[in-house]
Amino acid sequence: MSTLFALVFLIIGAVAVVIWLLLIAERSSAASVVAAFALGFFALATAAAWQAAKAHDKMGHWLDAWGVKCCSDLHKECRPVRSMYDEARGLYVVWIDGQPRDVPETAVLTTVESPDGSSYACLDQYDGRIRCFVNGKPRS
Numbered sequence: 001m002s003t004l005f006a007l008v009f010l011i012i013g014a015v016a017v018v019i020w021l022l023l024i025a026e027r028s029s030a031a032s033v034v035a036a037f038a039l040g041f042f043a044l045a046t047a048a049a050w051q052a053a054k055a056h057d058k059m060g061h062w063l064d065a066w067g068v069k070c071c072s073d074l075h076k077e078c079r080p081v082r083s084m085y086d087e088a089r090g091l092y093v094v095w096i097d098g099q100p101r102d103v104p105e106t107a108v109l110t111t112v113e114s115p116d117g118s119s120y121a122c123l124d125q126y127d128g129r130i131r132c133f134v135n136g137k138p139r140s
Contacts, residue, residue, distance in 0.1 A: 062122070062132055065106040070122035070132035083119035083135060092133060094121050103133045 062070040062078075071078040081094040083103075092103040103121070107130045114120060119136035123129065 062109060062112055062134070064109075064122075064131050068131075070109075077125050078120050078122040078132070080118040081121045083121075083133075085135075092135060094119065094130070094133065096121060096123070096130075101130065103130050107131055107133045109134050 060069065060071060064070050079096075081096060083092055083094045085091075086093050089102075091105065092108060093100050094103055095101070107121075109132055112134055114134050114136045117137040120132075120134045121130050122132035124131050
């Protein structure tokens with residue numbers, strides 16, 4: 001159901017963007033152009049937010065090495081990240097806000113799978129340390 005919801009908003013956003021481009025091409029009023037753009041932006045942003053929220057629902061059961069939930073219902077600290085395994089050092093490296101960070105061995109969850117094949121890191125809401133990490137499937 002959630003995928004269908006996101007797909008509908010994605011289609012609405014795409015249609016609004018096409019209408020926006022047509023309005024620009026016809027030199028329509030500024031209000032029409034702005035309204036079409038706003039509708040498209042809202043629909044695309046809603047679809048993205050809905051997908052992120054649904055991914056969080058699938059991560060809600062992840063527990064760290066001490067048995068504490070990795071991603072609380074209130075703060076939703078888990079996020080998709082780019083990752084790689086550094087064989088020379090024997091650890092995972094993730095990029096958070098454009099900066100590489102080493103993943104502590106205790107944060108690597110080996111008993112759960114990524115909900116969508118992406119790698120995820122769950123950060124502590126107070127100090128930003130990586131509490132949990134799930135490696136995604138390699139992409140070719």
